[in-house]
Amino acid sequence: MKNWKLRGNSDITSASTHSIARVNAHVKTHINQSDQRPIIPLSIGDPSIFPCFRTDQVAEDAVVDALRSAHFNGYAPKGGALQPKRSLAEYLSTNLPYKLSPDDVYVTVGAKQAIQIVLSALRRPDANILLPKPGYPAYEALSVINHLEIRHFDLVQEKNWEVDLTGLQKLADDKTVAMVIINPGNPCGNVYTRDHLKEIAETARRLGILVIADEAYGHLTFGSNPFVPMGLFGNIAPILTLGSLSKRWMVPGWRIGWIARSDPDGIFEEQGIVECIKRSLITNTEPATFIQAALPQILEKTTNDFFVKTVNILRKDAVL
Ligand SMILES: *Cc1c(COP(=O)(O)O)cnc(C)c1O
Numbered sequence: 001m002k003n004w005k006l007r008g009n010s011d012i013t014s015a016s017t018h019s020i021a022r023v024n025a026h027v028k029t030h031i032n033q034s035d036q037r038p039i040i041p042l043s044i045g046d047p048s049i050f051p052c053f054r055t056d057q058v059a060e061d062a063v064v065d066a067l068r069s070a071h072f073n074g075y076a077p078k079g080g081a082l083q084p085k086r087s088l089a090e091y092l093s094t095n096l097p098y099k100l101s102p103d104d105v106y107v108t109v110g111a112k113q114a115i116q117i118v119l120s121a122l123r124r125p126d127a128n129i130l131l132p133k134p135g136y137p138a139y140e141a142l143s144v145i146n147h148l149e150i151r152h153f154d155l156v157q158e159k160n161w162e163v164d165l166t167g168l169q170k171l172a173d174d175k176t177v178a179m180v181i182i183n184p185g186n187p188c189g190n191v192y193t194r195d196h197l198k199e200i201a202e203t204a205r206r207l208g209i210l211v212i213a214d215e216a217y218g219h220l221t222f223g224s225n226p227f228v229p230m231g232l233f234g235n236i237a238p239i240l241t242l243g244s245l246s247k248r249w250m251v252p253g254w255r256i257g258w259i260a261r262s263d264p265d266g267i268f269e270e271q272g273i274v275e276c277i278k279r280s281l282i283t284n285t286e287p288a289t290f291i292q293a294a295l296p297q298i299l300e301k302t303t304n305d306f307f308v309k310t311v312n313i314l315r316k317d318a319v320l
Helices: 011-015 020-029 057-068 082-093 110-122 138-145 165-171 194-207 273-283 289-301 304-317
Strands: 105-108 128-133 149-156 176-182 210-214 239-244 257-262
Touching: 011 138, 057 289, 082 105, 082 257, 082 289, 105 110, 105 273, 110 138, 110 210, 110 239, 110 257, 110 273, 128 138, 138 149, 149 165, 165 194, 176 194, 194 210, 257 273
Parallel strands: 128 149, 128 176, 176 210, 210 239
Antiparallel strands: 105 257, 239 257
């Protein structure tokens, strides 16, 4: 087998450099055990390792009941079963001026797979994507894998990490497919005002691009700005909202998330993007059926006390 050779370099090599988990593992293996200095635990953002963060019992019961029923042991339909999609549409329509339908939402294996599905659906020859700097490294990694050229726009620290919209407009051209915003922000912790989100939507409209709104930390806010969903501005520019149970419910290991399209004017349908998302879902795997089956109970019955308690702990421990 000496002459056997795989030609060319793998994209996965450069894609995997964009990984917090990888850096974290690297740092851990290089800690000098004889060094007495205290170690700051820079984690990969998994709240479930802290005993004060346990999900609501309603959510645990929902999963146990779904599992015990023996009705949810089979393969789930691609993009999610009707019941979870219906309850997600309901949950994500709260505070929107229009109602999302079950057809506007897709169930995914966490928000991470939602990113993968959306980026692969947007893949075109020579396409580019506008990503925030600082940002969430999965976008860089998955853009590389999906052959989307990365162009970074700045978040302005002095303006509470708002998007530098003037700079962003200079980066875009006729091959730009989308811009990504992360709100509430990871890693900066900013929460955008309604006015700023509206400006983002207006800029996207002017540029003729769609907005991918990563709301993995949706509702987990404790400062002066309330969380405003980007979907509110779907009538200005088409929006794909990504989210999951991972952070708000503190269960990243349950691997359930979603994509929602806020597009009252039907641009996604017209441009064939809906079809691309569906095809991308077909080539991917879906979340465990019993977790999907538990979703309606979780979204509808989780107690407000649980959410309030979580936010209070975060507020108390945050160094503002
Ligand atoms: C945690 C996180 C994700 C991934 O969420 P999962 O549901 O665990 O896949 C995506 N985007 C941001 C900004 C995150 O913080």
